[in-house]
Amino acid sequence: MKTNSRPLLFFLIIYLGFLYAPVVLLPLFAFNDSAIIAFPLSGFTTDWFSWLMEDESLFGALKNSVLIAVTASFISTIFGVLTARAMARHRFMGKQSMFGLIMAPLFLPEIIVGVSILIVLMQLGLALSLWTVIAGHVLLATPFSVSILTTAFNNLDRSLEEASLDLGENRIGTFFRVILPLVTPGLISSLLIGFTISLDEFVIAFFLTGTDPTLPVYIWSLLRFPSKLPVVMALGFILLVVSLVLLGIFEFYRRRSEALTSGKENSGI
């Protein structure tokens, strides 16, 4: 290809500028020594971070969010294992439509999911709680877990499983001692994806949250107070750094997953 790639590179650089435009403001204003978010910057401070540390309702919201995210990602990963295993190894009636229903939340606007669950809860007279948010987030995260784990289960070398059965291990033992260790990297990616989706999800949480706000719902309430904005910037900066660390771990396990399951191509099936 002899086509000139210069204009494309130029476009890419401008585009990256567009992508980074909002996020570079986070560190700028998180460390800026002024309660008003505007240029020019006035000076360096870490006050906003100490404010954050003293905000007890923030820690309450963070605790709720982490609790919800851990539970939801755990459940969605179990659902993902069940679905991926069924899809990879079994034939059964209604296979495609059952799979379709489980994957459907991917193709629905979140507000529809939130509103429809809220309608059921209202009709049944159930109170909103952390569990209602967890239920909504499991619904949302399961399709992602299923797609990650389907790849993991499809890449599994079937002969390893057969060897284990031939050598006298029963089905349950085979599952826990052969299959599970091989899909562990997939499990970890699924847990992390579910965790990040749940942690950042706002609309469903906004509809289904009771008296205990999640972190995004709490941030939403802060956005109305101009005086709180620098603190929100500091919080956003911390979230960015923490997410990037999580992403690094995720990438590490994804590569391990590829390395572990890539033996399939030359195994002769």
Added chain:
Amino acid sequence: MKVSIQIKQSLDGWRLIGTPFVFGLLLLLTPIFLMVLLSFWTQDYLDLNRTFTLANYKEIFSHPVFITLIKRSVNISLFVTALTVLLAFPVAYYISFYGGKRKSLLLFLITIPFWTSYLLRIFLWKIILGYNGVINSGLISLNFIQEPLTFILYNSNAVVLALAHAWAPFAIFPIYVSLEKIDRSLLEAGRDLGDTAIRSFFRITLPLAMPGIIAASLIVFIPTIGDYVTPKLVGGTEGMMVANMIQVQFSKANNAPLAAALALVSLSIVVLISLVFLFLNRKYLRRQI
């Protein structure tokens, strides 16, 4: 007889998929079914009137407010989709064809800005576009303008900009994947047989990248039409969308049946447009199989 054998064979699969499937039935299908039911009822102050009626739908289609909101949501969403995909394509193309050893680094660079709260990413646009925002204070300090520009925030354009930003990686990745799948020898063959670069792009690269472009379009279009946060933060009254109205009907107006009907009308429009879009592109999708 045959059916019972089929059932027997199915048992293993059902045992596994049963729990997530029932969960989906209870938390997705039943709620949507109930929402349909509710949309045919009406709200009598504090009580529900459970007689079947089309009143909510009539109200939606006779009130200019609702029609305007739905039209605007569809327009914004279509515009965001076109813009996002159009901007994403050259980026994905560069990374796939000229990325070389830096491919994963470039893809990683694209995702970094998206690893902070969605709310904050949208909110930061308010800081960029606002009255005392980055653009205004920048232009004033450079003496280009004396008074802050007010037309850049709180309208549909601001919503489009913020959404096109928020969904960028979701458009880049599917297009990148489809470009990566293209067998480069096809392009060489085309060039050897005398195609110009532009011709081989339109006759080979673009048709083969279509599945990625179609996926990217749907991934962006479906969620943006029901976006609540962006219009609320940067849209003002002029950029309000249907999701905001659904929420208002639900809470302040205390009219859940109308909210349900609005949600269903929007859902039907999303499904309809997506199906038409898939139908129009059927030839590209068939080639893939």
